[in-house]
Amino acid sequence: NADFQNIKLEKKENAVWFLTLNRPQALNALNSQTLNEIGDALRQLSEMDYDNAKVLVVTGSGEKAFVAGADIKEMSDLNADQAQAFAQKGQSVFHELNLLKIPVIAAVNGFALGGGCELALACDFIIASENAKFGLPEVSLGLIPGFGGTARLLGAVGLRKARELTFTGEMLSAAEAYRLGLVSAVVPQAELIPTVMKKVEMILVKSAVAVGLSKKSINEAYDLEVEKALSNEAEIFGSIFESVDSKEGMAAFLEKRKPTFIGK
Ligand code: DAK
DSSP states (O other): OTTOSSEEEEEOGGGEEEEEEOOGGGTTOBOHHHHHHHHHHHHHHHTSOTTTOSEEEEEESSSSEEEOOBOHHHHTTOOHHHHHHHHHHHHHHHHHHHHOSSOEEEEEOSEEETHHHHHHHHSSEEEEETTOEEEOGGGGGTOOOOSSHHHHHHHHHOHHHHHHHHHHOOOEEHHHHHHTTSOSEEEOGGGHHHHHHHHHHHHHTSOHHHHHHHHHHHHHHHHSOHHHHHHHHHHHHHHHTTSHHHHHHHHHHHTTSOOOOOOO
16 A cells, blocks of 8 residues: 555465564564554454455564564653543554454564563464564553553453563563464464464354454453353354354364365
8 A cells, every 4th residue: 555654464365464563773663653554454454354354464574573562652742631642543443353353463573672562462373483582561661552462461361470570571582482372383484474374274264254253252251240241252153153154164064075165
């Protein structure tokens, strides 16, 4: 898309989209223009049906950084009102990412610090290259994580580890992030996109409606008490029986053939 300067939004085959953070000279740091562009890209994707958009991969350009955080140069001039507006912009963009009905995979190819770590955490799951580094160094700058990081890191690694990482600003290697369950797999950089694409292929042969609704149910479960999450799941489970794909999937099993899903 010619309108974007700091990101690239590209459609690959089979309705797979790549959103690439593309300010390598600043290690892909998030300034407000970049956040606006991500917001615009997500709005475009959210208006598409499953024929046009089935999976989104988020990654960084270059071999050094996924995203090295919010743009410190831009933030250093903000007053309190502007900083609040900046945090709200980041939070709403990351929330839109979270709510996108298609799966979003982060391909973390280097530094994922501060806002970059928060961006990876806002994706559905993370595959990392061996040189990836994760951390919330905000306290080193006299700040706190402002794009949902404290809440999402807590969900990813548990209360005690989240406190330790946030208070120390310590960077985690990809191997440590894997051990903590923050990332699903760690591979050599050259294998990063091929590994992500293997997961994508597995998702593409499933029913896009079923994948989308399972994402919705997991997202909502995260915010609800167990009993409410269970009744919500039952409701979504009921609604999916109206889909063409659910009839096809069960019929194919009973007829001992592969299903052909249409995303409806
Ligand atoms: N912002 C702007 N520029 C950055 C940057 C960043 N976060 N990170 C790197 N750069 C720029 C560097 O300034 C340098 O630019 P030039 O000097 O070449 O013009 C270029 O990218 C290359 O970086 P280095 O020369 O530093 O590269 P090194 O390999 O030496 O070091 C590094 C790589 C990733 C360890 C280092 O760059 C680094 O420590 N970067 C900062 C990482 C960091 O602290 N990130 C967290 C940012 S804070 C909130 C909303 C949001 C947030 C907080 C509050 N509210 C409003 C409440 C979020 C905050 C953050 O994300």
